[in-house]
Amino acid sequence: MAIVIRTIPEPNKTVNVVRECDVVVVGGGPGGIGAAIAAGRNGADTVLIERFGHLGGMGTGGLVTIIPCLSDFSGVMQIGGINQEWIERLEPREAVTYPPKEIWGTDDRRLISYWNDRSFFTVREGRIVYAALIDAEISKCVLNDMVNEAKVKTYLHSWGTMPIMDGNKAVGVVFESKSGRQAIMAKVVIDSTGDGDLLPFTPAKFDTDIDPKIRIANLSLCYWIDGVNFMKVDDFRRDNPRKWAELKQDLMKKGGHPGFMRSNLKGQENIVWIHPRYACSSQIDVEEITRVEFLGREKMLLSYDFFKKFIPGFEQSFIVLSCPQLGTRGARRVHGDYMV
Ligand SMILES: Cc1cc2nc3c(=O)[nH]c(=O)nc-3n(C[C@H](O)[C@H](O)[C@H](O)COP(=O)(O)OP(=O)(O)OC[C@H]3O[C@@H](n4cnc5c(N)ncnc54)[C@H](O)[C@@H]3O)c2cc1C
Structure with missing residues (x-):
């Protein structure tokens, strides 16, 4: 945790207000996209502010390219709406894969073995469930189209830094970009x-302390290895x-991560996805986040070297991508009317 040496006053500044609108959404991940598109489609003048150069959050930049639990265990679809539209827009480019609808809910052992081998997210409680494996790059393009069509004004490369408060109510947001500080x-x-x-403003x-025993206590630096001969x-695994x-x-x-999943996307059959977890003391402390970025890349190399040396099929493999966006799960958790 960074030690504060001393404080200095910031010079008084006025901030240029660049827009007045009905709804401003800060963060262009799955949650923010859903909020912005829904607001835009309902006629609200909507602005979306995203710190990176693409939309999708963990679903694209975090390489968490799995949308799980879309049906219940009996195979009845649970989540549709804007999320399902995203999936359907990936279909024409074969940029998504999932178990076919007719087998959702089945406990057929042969099918379970097949799908479990491809992605364990498609099997829950001994049944096939609807979970989609998506292409991150095509998703970024599809999401751009969706926000544009909903007439959402989007600002990329823009960090939302502070809400503008009127008493207890947020009435705007200050954000920073190459254009400077704007509101x-x-x-x-x-x-x-x-x-x-x-939230802090x-x-x-809200809570920031994380029980280290639960999954959301971990940060992830996901990466892909290509060129694997499955x-x-x-x-080798069978024999x-x-x-x-x-x-x-x-x-x-040795501190590496042996678990990997297959991409399964068309033309990407030689790619494995690795989603390691790293214990951390904070997911919002910049020094801690930086430590995990360094650690994640060190461990990525360790695991990759190990696979290449010991597992037949990895001889010609190479690390094709590590996520540009560290995987966070449990930074600040707001106290709502009820807690999940
Ligand atoms: C390895 C891993 C596995 C996971 N597995 C599961 C799972 O199995 N099931 C499940 O339900 N969830 C899972 N999650 C969590 C899942 O990714 C999140 O629940 C989901 O992404 C939340 O969506 P979101 O839009 O709220 O946040 P995010 O996807 O984190 O998106 C937030 C967006 O806001 C942007 N942003 C952040 N700060 C600012 C700022 N100050 N200004 C502007 N933009 C900002 C980010 O760049 C990002 O685009 C997993 C996460 C990880 C890392």
């Missing part, structure tokens, strides 16, 4: 930063189950 006034301000970045109560990997288990243990002892 947008709005009737409704939505913090969809995933980390609750605007409001009277809202026929060889599968043969050497004990050796496979020993290798996994060995890599874990």
Whole structure:
């Protein structure tokens, strides 16, 4: 945690208001996109502010390219709406894959084995469920189209830094970009930063402490390895189950991450996805986040070298991408009317 050496006053500044609108949404991840598109479609003059150069949040930049739990265990679709539109817009480019609808809810062992092998997200409680594996790059394009069509005015490369408060009510937001410090006034301000970045400037109560035992206590630096010959990997795993288990243990002892998933997307059959988790003391302290970025890349190399050396099928592989956006899950958690 950064130590404060001393404080200095910031010079008084006036901020240029560049827009007045009905709704401003800060954060262009799945939550923010849903909020902005819904507001725009309902006729609200809507602005979306995103710190990076693309939309999609964890679903694109975080390489969490799985949209899980879209049906219940019996196979009845639970989540549709804007999320389903996103998925359907990926279809023409074959940029999404999921178990076909007719098998959602089945407990057929052969199908479960097939889908579990591709992505365990498609199997829950011994049944096939609807979960979509998506292409991050095509998603970025599709989401641009969706916000444009909803007439949402989008500002990329813009960090929402502070809400403008009128008593207890947020009436706008200050954001920073290459254009400097600017403000947008709005009737409704939505913090969809995933980390609750605007909360500290409001009277809202929130938690930042994380029980280290739960999954959201971890940060993730996801990455992809391409050029994997899965026929060889599968043969080796099938013919050497004990050796496979020993290798996994060995890599874990060394601090690496043996678990990987297949991309399964068309033309990407040689890519594996790795979603490691790193314990951290904070998901909002810049020094801690930086530490995990460094650690994540160190461990990524460790695991990759191990795969390449010991697992047949990885000989020609290469690291094709590590996520530009560290995976956070539990930064600031607001106290709502009820807690989940
Ligand atoms: C490895 C991993 C696995 C996960 N698995 C699951 C799972 O199985 N099931 C599940 O439900 N969830 C899972 N999650 C969590 C899931 O990713 C989040 O619940 C989801 O992304 C939340 O969407 P969001 O839009 O609220 O936040 P995010 O996806 O985090 O998007 C926030 C957006 O806001 C932007 N932003 C942040 N701060 C600012 C700022 N100050 N100004 C402007 N823009 C800002 C970010 O760049 C980003 O685009 C997982 C997360 C990780 C990292």
